Amino acid sequence: MLKKVFLVLLIILAAAGCAQKEQSSNMEEIKPAEKVELLISAAASLTDSLEEIQTAYEKEHNQIKLSFNFGASGTLQQQIEQGAPVDLFLSAGKKQMTALVEKQLIDNNQQMNLLTNELVAVVPADTNIAVSKIEDITKSEVKKIAVGQPETVPVGSYTKDSLTFYKLWDTIQTKTVFAKDVKQVLNYVETGNTEVGFVYKTDALTSQKVKVAFSPDSKSYKPIEYPVGIVKATKHVKEAEEFYKFLQSKAAQDIFIKYGFSLPDK
Incomplete structure (x- = not known):
């Protein structure tokens, strides 16, 4: 009789253990994926527009966190040259982007002129x-x-x-x-x-x-161009490419125009 009771207890404990293991396994399966953080170095003049774009983008892409480093384009260029962990670069000058392309830190096929200014x-x-x-x-x-x-x-x-x-x-x-x-x-x-x-x-x-x-005559200075490019060293190629494309979308362009930027002539 005792043997039968003992056997029944063993069966109950084993079943409970399996159920707990299965529940734990299921919890692991539904555990939300960690957010991917994209680090973006951008010209200081883009601060307001990019902060609004950040809100819009993260709302539609809850697995992405955008982190911005705003500053002078020349300083940001130097940081990338020195190995700063940057995924995308938005410059207020073509000169800085060209320098990074020439140093093979940004692929020429993954950079383009995004905006213009006065x-x-x-x-x-x-x-x-x-x-x-x-x-x-x-x-x-x-x-x-x-x-x-x-x-x-x-x-x-x-x-x-x-x-x-x-x-x-x-x-x-x-x-x-x-x-x-x-x-x-x-x-x-x-x-x-x-x-x-x-x-x-x-x-x-x-x-x-x-x-x-x-406003000085626009002929008195070089065209003010804002190129954007994906840094080759990015560890999040897919996510960087998706945000790069989003910046060229109408949704993003409307925000840039709202803040006074113009779109380059095609």
């Missing part, structure tokens, strides 16, 4: 100084002019080209305050630390503390 001069919204044309920046009332560092900040390079075209670059050197990126140029003007600053049209549109004083 150069404008901004002044504080409440300024009393009359600045309506480029020659006005030489006025004695204009004490300081904010300019992106030409060597590393594309907007600074475009500014230098434009002011050189107008033969004003050397003239304003004693007034020039160099900034690390376009957002810092904008901040200098917003806070009244400079009377004038040269930024992209898109940045001017984001601030109520500044107003556009004038």
